[in-house]
Amino acid sequence: MSEARKIANGESKVMLGFIVRRCAADLGHVPSPAEFATWANDQTQNGKRFCLFGKEISPSAAKIMFSQPGRLVTVSEEGLARIWRTTRR
Numbered sequence: 001m002s003e004a005r006k007i008a009n010g011e012s013k014v015m016l017g018f019i020v021r022r023c024a025a026d027l028g029h030v031p032s033p034a035e036f037a038t039w040a041n042d043q044t045q046n047g048k049r050f051c052l053f054g055k056e057i058s059p060s061a062a063k064i065m066f067s068q069p070g071r072l073v074t075v076s077e078e079g080l081a082r083i084w085r086t087t088r089r
């Protein structure tokens with residue numbers, strides 16, 4: 001089964017647990033909620049800065065996300081492209 005799903009309006013959905021694992025791989029350790037929020041809010045691709053979830057998240061929102069690893073969340077197109085690029089080594 002694919003890690004990402006397209007829904008009717010074309011948005012991509014990814015399981016939170018997969019995104020947290022991607023962050024951990026980038027950081028080299030399991031992130032704290034503050035580290036995850038910083039990582040998700042400060043992505044770059046082709047010199048362009050973007051937020052992985054389409055808008056900034058707070059450390060308190062990240063803490064809630066950690067408790068829901070199976071939840072599907074919307075990820076920006078740039079974020080999805082970055083996640084797939086870095087996982088296909």
